[in-house]
Amino acid sequence: MAIAPVIEVEELVKEYRGPLRIEGPLGGLRTLLTRRHVTRRAVDGVSFSLGAGELVGYLGPNGAGKSTTIKTLTGILRPTSGRVRVAGLVPWRERERHARNIGVVFGQRTQLWWDLPLRDSLELVGRLYGVERARHRANSAHLTELLGLGPFLDTPVRQLSLGQRMRGDLAAAMLPEPRILFLDEPTIGLDVVARERIREFIATRNRQDGTTIVLTTHDLDDVERLCRRIVLIDEGRVLYDGDVARLKERYAPHRRLVVQLADGGDWRGLDVPGVERDPDPDRGAEARAVTLRFDPARVQVAEVVAAVLARHAVTDLSLIEPGLEGVVHGIYAAREAPA
Numbered sequence: 001m002a003i004a005p006v007i008e009v010e011e012l013v014k015e016y017r018g019p020l021r022i023e024g025p026l027g028g029l030r031t032l033l034t035r036r037h038v039t040r041r042a043v044d045g046v047s048f049s050l051g052a053g054e055l056v057g058y059l060g061p062n063g064a065g066k067s068t069t070i071k072t073l074t075g076i077l078r079p080t081s082g083r084v085r086v087a088g089l090v091p092w093r094e095r096e097r098h099a100r101n102i103g104v105v106f107g108q109r110t111q112l113w114w115d116l117p118l119r120d121s122l123e124l125v126g127r128l129y130g131v132e133r134a135r136h137r138a139n140s141a142h143l144t145e146l147l148g149l150g151p152f153l154d155t156p157v158r159q160l161s162l163g164q165r166m167r168g169d170l171a172a173a174m175l176p177e178p179r180i181l182f183l184d185e186p187t188i189g190l191d192v193v194a195r196e197r198i199r200e201f202i203a204t205r206n207r208q209d210g211t212t213i214v215l216t217t218h219d220l221d222d223v224e225r226l227c228r229r230i231v232l233i234d235e236g237r238v239l240y241d242g243d244v245a246r247l248k249e250r251y252a253p254h255r256r257l258v259v260q261l262a263d264g265g266d267w268r269g270l271d272v273p274g275v276e277r278d279p280d281p282d283r284g285a286e287a288r289a290v291t292l293r294f295d296p297a298r299v300q301v302a303e304v305v306a307a308v309l310a311r312h313a314v315t316d317l318s319l320i321e322p323g324l325e326g327v328v329h330g331i332y333a334a335r336e337a338p339a
């Protein structure tokens, strides 16, 4: 028997009704005063499902409808139409039971009590969720260690740095041991060290506890590091749903080999079919570097390297895999280009 998905979204539609936006002189003021309203479709027939223990990147450009989807899945918003089940519950109808299954972190705002020390915020979360005392103590201690909260547990939340606050938010979300975690931009504005710590935490929770995680982010390094699967949306519709690796193969099949020629070396070409010199090498400014582009389905890396070494004196070689950033931008650009 097939295992039921933990998250099921079918033909989700969410429309917002708002005043008609008026352009031109005093447009802002006229928009405020107008009585004319329009309906805008923020999510336009999104469907996907997630199995237990999956970690999926939910991506899209600004205004694509990511937050609207997450707010519907967390029970904050009621959709215009469509069917949603999260752990078997309809989020906006069975809010209390649903809240016990999920943890939510919105990077842009905190769920902690601004004026209270972090320790008290965690205490309150434990009480609100009815976490039994011994479990609360054990979970708090565990999360404090994993997220390195010790040095600022007694600091009021308002005095925490963004990275510290985010770690506090993650601890609060995980304290009641939710099966499902929604993370909306959890690394936004953080420095490299803080970002890495949060990524490590997310990966560990997913791997060790099997927590199902939906991650929304504009930082594609988060996705490269954490997600095998992405759901890419734009203008409220799903553009792609599947493996990150397959997405790259489909949209960026080429690899690049950067060849650093020895002093005095000249590029005399290479006669291997399927290998081209990159017309616009990113490393053009670098002395004596030549970038070759090839499709590994047609010609193997080893073959290209052997051919280069046979003809040229080389000081270094490096292989560049396509980054998700370029692939995703390429998809958006293709969509925007006139037909």
Ligand SMILES: Nc1ncnc2c1ncn2[C@@H]1O[C@H](COP(=O)(O)OP(=O)(O)OP(=O)(O)O)[C@@H](O)[C@H]1O
Pocket (backbone or CB within 6 Å): 016, 017, 018, 040, 041, 042, 060, 061, 062, 063, 064, 065, 066, 067, 068, 069
């Ligand atoms: N409360 C609201 N009232 C009216 N329109 C809204 C509301 N919230 C969002 N929208 C609109 O719905 C669309 C989708 O917004 P949403 O916040 O879901 O996008 P997003 O993908 O999360 O964007 P971002 O990456 O910028 O956070 C946008 O056009 C936005 O302006």
